[in-house]
Amino acid sequence: MKIVVTGGLGFIGSHTVVELQNQGFDVVAVDNLSNSSITVLDGIAKITGTKPLFENIDLRDKAVVHDFFKRHNDTVGVIHFAASKAVGESVENPLLYYENNINALVYVLQELTALPQANFIFSSSCTVYGQAETMPITEDASIQPAISPYGNTKQIGEEIITDTAKATHLNSILLRYFNPIGAHSSAIIGELPIGVPQNLVPFITQTAMGLREKLSVFGNDYPTPDGTCIRDYIHVVDLAKAHVVALQRLLTKQNAAKVETFNLGTGTGSSVLEVIQAFEKVSGQKLNYQIVARREGDITAAYANTDKANQVLGWKAETSLEEALASAWQWEQKIRS
Known part of the structure; x- marks a missing residue:
């Protein structure tokens, strides 16, 4: 069965391609390499023994997307990761986020719903909850006004998918995940941000390697x-496995509704300082960090109630924070050696 993975050479996408291939799926990875590297393709092949078919295309080009699905009209499902994903950057450049995250989604859905099978896994985010009123966050939590343009694109994306499912034969699962970290246990693929990292853990590992002078902790008030x-x-591998489980649920028609939503997290909240301390423990490295002003777009707290994913999908995160940080550190050391 042919599965298209958009953003397939990105952080979560590449790990999901590995898990799909491990389960015997025929994968086509799509990426424009705006925040990824072509070398990831060889990493996937090294881990799985199979190099997925890869196409370097920009999903913001409607004609290109049409041509792609015309050539891959035997596709039975799409896992859609292709999107810009940094909260801070989205505040600074909102139009980039609306163009990249909304237009690409619409063009992919237009082509997918023209095919006989339209199964769609959407890479959503806990940012759709805004600052949730209670913790841990359940899927029934009210959707608060988005704090950032990035979060807003995920809210709008979910609405577009829901409306499309009502009007077409589209079946979709929205996976709202929390904060993915870590790397594959082989240290062959991992998080590879281009330029200055926007996320905490790669900034931590780069600081520990001496690539960054110091780590900024945004607010301690x-x-x-x-x-x-x-x-x-x-951990990113736990997350990747959840995408495969969700896809199999759609392919075997076990979904209870045309659009289902699941939180993906560990169910445990960790503060920035707790993550720093855990990293120092597993790595033996002392981090140089400083407290700076709050960053616009950041919420106070977000951690998941994962009961629904545990019970309905039969999926559960298995990797501890320390294990995930250790894998991120192993990966960072390998790519700098």
Whole structure:
């Protein structure tokens, strides 16, 4: 069965391609390499023994997307990762985010719904909840006004998918995940941000390697035990496996509704300072960090209630924070050696 993975050479996309190939799926990875590297393709091949078919295309080009699906009209499902994903950058450049995250989604859905089978896994985010009123966050939590353009694109994306499913034969699962970290246990693929990292863990590992002078902790005056933001950090391989489980649910028609939603996290919240301390413990490295002003677009806390994914999907995160950080450090050391 042919599965198209958009953003297939990105951080989460590449790990998901590995898990799909491990389960015997025929994968076509699509990426414009705006925040990824072609070398990831060889990494996937080294891990799985199979190099996925790869196409370097920009999904913002409607004609190119049409041509792609015309050639791959035997596609039975799409896992859609292709999107810009940094909260801070989205505040600074909102139009880039609306063009990249919304237009590409619409063009892919237009082509997918023209095919006999239209199964769609959407890479959503806990940012759709805004600052949730209660913790841990369940799928029934009210959708608050988005704090950032990035979060807004995920809210709008979910609405577009829901409306499309009502009008077509599209079946979709929206996976709202929390904070993916870590790397494959082989240290052959991992998070490879281009330029200055926008996420905490690669900034930590780059600081530990001496690539960054110091790590900035954005605010220590939040209403949390140590004053720093709290997030739910999930290992990327656990996350990738959830996408395969969700896809299989659609392909075997076990979904209970045309659009289903699941939180993907560990269920445990960790503060920025707790992550720093855990990293120092597993790496033996002392981090140079400083407290700076809050960053616009950041919420105080977000961690998941994962009961629904555990019970309905039969999926559960298995990797601890320390294990995930250790894998990220192993990966960072390998790519710098």
